[in-house]
């Protein structure tokens with residue numbers, strides 16, 4: 001089994017910008033790239049779990065988000081760090097457009113994204129940790145039995 005460090009994205013690894021998708025608006029929170037590297041070096045899977053209602057609302061596309069995520073990993077690579085996987089929820093139960101208007105099981109505080117990652121990476125929750133800045137991050141982590149810390 002693997003141990004994992006889960007991170008929320010907006011407000012936890014990058015400075016919160018409303019509906020961030022532009023590469024030029026990405027700014028890491030101080031110390032976070034080094035923290036990610038520490039988990040990489042200690043054998044943790046580093047996994048992002050992020051609600052992306054901006055996709056549901058039509059403000060940007062999944063591809064815009066993937067571009068930003070590739071950029072995040074390119075920046076981290078400069079210090080020898082990386083994110084192993086990004087899980088995202090593109091849904092919103094009320095404001096979603098078309099296929100994105102879903103009362104899904106992945107939008108935090110629901111645990112769907114974390115549960116999927118646990119399956120995909122064979123994660124031992126007792127050896128794992130989650131960092132987030134919002135109550136719903138912590139709630140989602142705790143539902144999965146993961147020590148969850150507010151940053």
Ligand SMILES: [Zn+2]
Nearest residue numbers: 089091104106
């Ligand atoms: Zn969802």
